[in-house]
Amino acid sequence: MSLTVAICIATHNRRDDLENTLSVLDKLDPQPTEVLITADGCVDGTVEWVRTHYPQHRLVVNDQARGSTGSRDTMFRMATSDIVLILDDDSHPVDMDFLAHLPRLFAAYPRAAVFSFPQRTDEFPESLQKADFGPSYFAGTYVNCASAVRRSAFLDLGGYPAEFRIAYDEPDFALRCTAAGWQVRHETSLTIRHHYSGVMRNGLRMHQIHARNELWSVFMRCPMPQLFAVALFRLVRQFGFAWKWNRSWVVREPQWWVAAARGLPQCLRQRQPLPWARYQAWMQLVRRPIASEAEWNATFAIHPFEVATSETRPFISEP
Incomplete structure (x- = not known):
């Protein structure tokens, strides 16, 4: 049975960007199984606009801003799909058949917890016309605005630390993934368009x-x-x-x-330390990505579906 795909978006006072993103998502073929949106402390009419124009989407309203980290964690726990495509309110897939490829990627790499994708972004104008993003590889981190996550792995590893609010949730989760035998793969066959709004950035x-x-x-x-x-x-x-x-x-x-x-x-x-050998291997992976699965296996040398122990699966928590 094919894996199902959800899209989750956290937004904070950037209604115009969200409108543009959702208009592009409407054109995806196939469509996602579900779309979850968190209006995180929005006071710009985002909540009313989404309720009016997209009543079919699942809307979470945070009256007080919690940050994108906690917002995404909540949406992961609410979702029912196998895969969650994480987008910013100003990012969207380039290929309209993007969601047809995701289940195949996760099926082809059963140990992959995360796939990240190259961004065509205004932050780096040279990326907008780039013809080739090079070969895919195993990485030590990823970027939430352009990634897809296996929901079961996310929940098993405890999700995102809500106290982070924004930033560094990706490398922290990638560390726990690699320590537990899950892979984070940067897949260059698909791309994300990130308009990189300057609103609400400092x-x-x-x-x-x-x-x-x-x-x-x-x-x-x-x-x-x-x-x-x-x-x-x-x-x-x-x-x-x-x-x-x-x-x-x-x-x-x-x-x-x-x-x-x-x-x-x-x-x-909350301290639950990892074995140093795996922590050190992850730090090296951040600096030097691994090209082949054989090298990844040799470096981490553990199976992701082994019986959980305090050493290999230390971050399991209740939703």
Whole structure:
């Protein structure tokens, strides 16, 4: 039986972008089994517009913004389909038969928990006319606005940490996937058009949230005694990023250090460290993707459907 596909979109005060995206999704053939939309603290008429024009879609309304991470986690738990295609309110498939290919990809790679796809995006204008995105490969992370996830794996591994709100939920989940024997594959045969709206984006804020969440992930997942070295490495790397990207950000780095410190007690309560060999292999995978499945098997050397143990499947939680 063919796997079913849902589409989930989280949006926050970008109704115009959402309207454009949904108009494109209307043209997909085949259509998704279900579409879930979360209006996350929207005050721009998004809720009323969706209810009027798309009453068939499942709409979640967060009166107070929870962030895209928690919004997506909720939609995954509400969905009934086997595969969830995650889009931003300003991204959509390029190929109108995109959803016909997804079940075949997941069937061809039964160990794949996530497929990510190249983006044709205004953020990087050279990508808009790019003819070839190269060969596909196994990766250590992905981007939510252009990815599809096997829902059963998502739920088994505990979903997204809601406290992240936005940013770093993808590498944190990819880490848990690879540690448990699931693959994250970047598939270049399909592409996503990402219009990359400038609305509701703030570069400094995104950097600080990403850096904070990255450090929180270290405290939740990295084993001892390596935790201290990895945490220091993350701090230094994020400082270097701020220095390189915008030197005016450097004097504000202590802002996210304080925010991270405030959240550490909660991180430690959720702490479930992974074996260092798998954590280290994932860090290497982020820097150097793997081309062949044989190399991936040799690197991780575990089966994703083995009986769950505290070592290989440590993040199972109740919905």
